[in-house]
Amino acid sequence: MPVVTSTKMFADAYKNGYAVGAFNVNNMEIIQGIAAAATEHHAPLILQVSKGARAYANHIYLMKLIEAAIDDAEQHAGFALPICVHLDHGDTFELCKSCIDGGFSSVMIDGSSKPYEENIKLTKQVVEYAHDHGVVVEGELGTLAGIEDDVKVAAEDSSYTRPEEVEDFVTRTGVDSLAIAIGTSHGAYKFTAAQCTRNAEGLLVPPPLRFDILKEVEKRLPEFPIVLHGSSSVPQEFVKIINANGGKMPDAVGIPEEQLREAARMAVCKINIDSDLRLAMTACIRQYMAEHPEHFDPRQYLKPAREAIKNMVAHKIVDVLGCNDRAAAAL
Numbered sequence: 613m614p615v616v617t618s619t620k621m622f623a624d625a626y627k628n629g630y631a632v633g634a635f636n637v638n639n640m641e642i643i644q645g646i647a648a649a650a651t652e653h654h655a656p657l658i659l660q661v662s663k664g665a666r667a668y669a670n671h672i673y674l675m676k677l678i679e680a681a682i683d684d685a686e687q688h689a690g691f692a693l694p695i696c697v698h699l700d701h702g703d704t705f706e707l708c709k710s711c712i713d714g715g716f717s718s719v720m721i722d723g724s725s726k727p728y729e730e731n732i733k734l735t736k737q738v739v740e741y742a743h744d745h746g747v748v749v750e751g752e753l754g755t756l757a758g759i760e761d762d763v764k765v766a767a768e769d770s771s772y773t774r775p776e777e778v779e780d781f782v783t784r785t786g787v788d789s790l791a792i793a794i795g796t797s798h799g800a801y802k803f804t805a806a807q808c809t810r811n812a813e814g815l816l817v818p819p820p821l822r823f824d825i826l827k828e829v830e831k832r833l834p835e836f837p838i839v840l841h842g843s844s845s846v847p848q849e850f851v852k853i854i855n856a857n858g859g860k861m862p863d864a865v866g867i868p869e870e871q872l873r874e875a876a877r878m879a880v881c882k883i884n885i886d887s888d889l890r891l892a893m894t895a896c897i898r899q900y901m902a903e904h905p906e907h908f909d910p911r912q913y914l915k916p917a918r919e920a921i922k923n924m925v926a927h928k929i930v931d932v933l934g935c936n937d938r939a940a941a942a943l
């Protein structure tokens with residue numbers, strides 16, 4: 613089975629009040645862990661590749677590993693695993709074209725840092741090429757704070773999506789989905805202490821997501837799939853394991869999972885999760901190394917790390933996204 617687009621995934625997600633997980637991939641163990649969780653829970657899957665991941669692992673390696681995940685599910689689990697391969701934060705037409713020509717089924721063109729009319733022009737150019745090749749496109753309005761690979765935005769330069777722009781943007785560009793900024797943020801340090809309050813245990817509590825903006829966007833774009841970037845929750849148990857085993861991640865904080873579940877019940881059909889997988893993997897490896905100082909075979913620590921990725925993704929699929937048992941609807 614070839615890779616699929618997200619069109620059917622989003623239509624079903626919108627209708628049934630859930631979101632599809634878009635997980636960032638960089639290597640074999642991450643892809644295997646994610647695919648194992650999706651196979652076990654019969655979940656549709658978006659595997660996304662950033663410009664940085666593509667530079668790290670090489671386009672062809674990632675493509676072949678993803679194809680292997682589909683074949684493996686088919687041959688060993690007897691299950692057609694629907695995977696959409698998506699470019700995360702494409703910043704030029706050339707990069708999007710290269711991913712489309714190289715077999716991706718979806719691309720994001722992120723013109724959100726450009727002036728509005730330039731964003732429209734660039735996005736429209738990518739949409740025309742993508743649609744000619746059977747590929748879908750995600751655009752972005754509003755700017756998220758935080759750091760993700762090459763995308764770095766200071767909190768003071770971030771801005772919420774302006775709902776009054778969304779109909780014009782979607783109509784003029786022809787995009788298939790739209791990423792909006794309602795208070796999520798890239799990376800493991802989503803908010804500074806000054807932006808947060810502290811709970812009884814002294815942990816940072818971030819400001820709530822702007823559901824009022826999401827509601828207004830939903831009203832203006834009925835049945836149109838909305839995307840949330842920067843939606844890791846930075847589970848504190850993993851931060852604790854990292855810090856207890858030689859790591860240093862003070863005040864790492866993310867988006868509470870119940871708010872993401874709420875967004876998934878609304879117009880949000882795709883939720884991007886990257887940092888939580890990194891945390892799960894790093895926590896597992898740090899703890900393993902500390903407990904087994906004599907081991908030096910990478911398989912010894914990558915095997916439990918892969919299992920940690922699988923467990924994290926399974927938790928997201930079932931408890932946060934609600935996309936379990938929806939795979940058949942994506943085919």
Ligand SMILES: [Zn+2]
Pocket residue numbers: 701760798841842884
């Ligand atoms: Zn992003």
